[in-house]
Amino acid sequence: MAIVTGSFGSRVRWSFADRLDGVSRSPYAAGNLADHVGDDPDHVAHNRALLAGSVGVDGAHVVSMAPVHGNDVGQVTGPSAHPVPDVDALVTMVPGLALLTLAADCVPVLLGDSVSGVVGVVHAGWRGVTSDVLGKTLDALRDMGSRPENLHALVGPAICGQCYTVHDARFDEVVAVAPAAASASTAGERALDLRAAVDERLRIAGVTSTRHGACTYESDTLYSYRRDQVTGRHGGVVTLLADEER
């Protein structure tokens, strides 16, 4: 995988991987990180270990989730061999765990606050934007002691506001809650810009954010469910470093 790595201050490291250079084979080639899409589990574990290594933890300390397009937030207190079920966000204050969020058109968000020592990840598609899973995650991080001015967000690759065409009812439902999502294709069809909605939600909350990555639908270095149906998932991890690693 081509892995991009960065920091949110002194105690939080993040990494984001595209689909290049892993060991998965077609149609999951090559850096698939998802174990729920039919890929060889050994290949997924290998790819996850590569990503975990980039933030300095071993693969056993990667905690993932099994999203259901809801808005529940999972509190992670230790390593887990299985994905946390029925949540679309994870948060933790435990150093040395790598929280993983996966996507293939939906918006993956990595969150971290080095001052209070909390990290989180979010998976937000149109339902997540409508149900404000990001806002619920920010609430959870605040309850753990984080302040918006100390929190950083990285908004990962997603299908863009020209490619994500939707029917009128869905457009209306999402835009009623998140006006920033309103977009149109170059042909003038109604479309949703989920990353614009996520950016606006972070701005309203007073959280500094940066974007990473291109349109998933247009980029063959990223997975796109709408484009390929049977495919893998790219994603990112965020880790609160143990004190000795700082």
Ligand SMILES: [Zn+2]
């Ligand atoms: Zn696009």
